[in-house]
Amino acid sequence: MLAWIQRLLALAWLAALLGLPARAVLQGAGLLPALGWAAVVLGAHALWLALTVAMAALANRGDASPRASWRQWLQAWWGEVLTAPRVFFWRQPFRTHAEPDRPDLGAPGQPGVVLLHGFFCNRALWNPWMARLRAERIAFVAPSLEPVFGSIDDAVPLLEAAVQRLERATGVAPLIVAHSMGGLVTRAWLRQAQADGRVRAVLTIGTPHGGTALARLAMSENGRQMQRGGGWLATLSAAEPAERAARFHCIFGHCDNIVFPASTAVLPGAAEVLHLPATAHVDLVDHPASWALAKRLLQS
Incomplete structure (x- = not known):
């Protein structure tokens, strides 16, 4: 859509x-x-x-x-x-389907990658990533999250299906790389499915873990759920065990023009936090450091 x-x-x-x-x-x-x-x-x-x-x-x-x-x-x-x-x-x-999902790549036991986009985006946000993963023969699945303006919770079954595809193909838990709202979808999935053991690690890029001030202008349900101090985020945080944050690695930027204040893109207790200076919200995705960190998490 x-x-x-x-x-x-x-x-x-x-x-x-x-x-x-x-x-x-x-x-x-x-x-x-x-x-x-x-x-x-x-x-x-x-x-x-x-x-x-x-x-x-x-x-x-x-x-x-x-x-x-x-x-x-x-x-x-x-x-x-x-x-x-x-x-x-x-x-x-x-170019939504220019790079089809490739859960079949790589050897058995080699972890794959689930790529999750954010608000008002679809899977084609990840086309450069998918091309590189395909070239390096790393399995990947990139769903388009629907409904576009519905609840964040409504996207959870799509993430579950993507994880299952990679689990069946590789036999191991995947790495989840999520931009913006996609990181909140991941946290909602972990809560609903109690799936901590089914993920290798989670890399979030510009995710409003603490909400964003821009969401005060939101008219959609998922946009309102990203408001700072909002009920949805409070309920999500209250249901998360403290140790879950250690599965997360957070990339943020002090020039993010969508998720601000900038520190809201850092999940408290995250295993690693990487700051990318002079980089706006969408540009965080294709920054070389984002790819480098994902590759390191796949190999660690």
């Missing part, structure tokens, strides 16, 4: 990019107004990202995370400006 939503958004964006300048030219407005309309369309997402960066910078004042300089914020913003269109207007709408 999400792919179709994002296809419509991508096509609407393309229609505006081509149509508004063309209309200006046909109405005799001249070249400069036409270029102005093109700049407005091209810059709309950059403006939205700048707004989220400003919100994150304000929220991070006084946070325990390392202080980001204005150059680091600018670097993170520009990186996301370049990344977001590729992910949301190309990869996810039109």
Whole structure:
């Protein structure tokens, strides 16, 4: 479903990019107004990202995370400006199944990887990861979590099915790598299935373990569940044994423009915490350090 939503958004964006300048030219407005309309369309997402960066910078004042300089914020913003269109207007709408699941790769006893995306994303977020896993003959399964705007708990059966596929294929517990909301799906699955022994480790990347201030603007059920101090997160945390956090390795960034304050992306008691400076929310996924940590967890 999400792919179709994002296809419509991508096509609407393309229609505006081509149509508004063309209309200006046909109405005799001249070249400069036409270029102005093109700049407005091209810059709309950059403006939205700048707004989220400003919100994150304000929220991070006084946070325990390392202080980001204005150059680091600018670097993170520009990186996301370049990344977001590729992910949301190309990869996810039109390349959802470019990399099919490969639970059959690798030798028996070699652990595989479950890849979980976050809010308003689908499995194609992981296309670069899936290509690398396929090249290195590491088994993987990447479900698209549905319903798009439903409860986080509703995605738990999809994670259970993905884990079962890798368990049957490899005979061992998989590594779970989860971006953003996908980390909360993993925690909900561990709670519901009491599945601590069925996972090698959990690597979360920009997951709002403590919620995010941006969720105050959320209108969907899963968005509201990620509010700081919200009931869903409180219930989840209360049901977790203290030792479970030691299975988690958390990657976070002080320039994350979606999960902020930045320290909310760290699960208290996690076995390892890795900070990636000058990197915004989606860019955390394809950062070389994220891949390197996943590979180390597979080999340890």
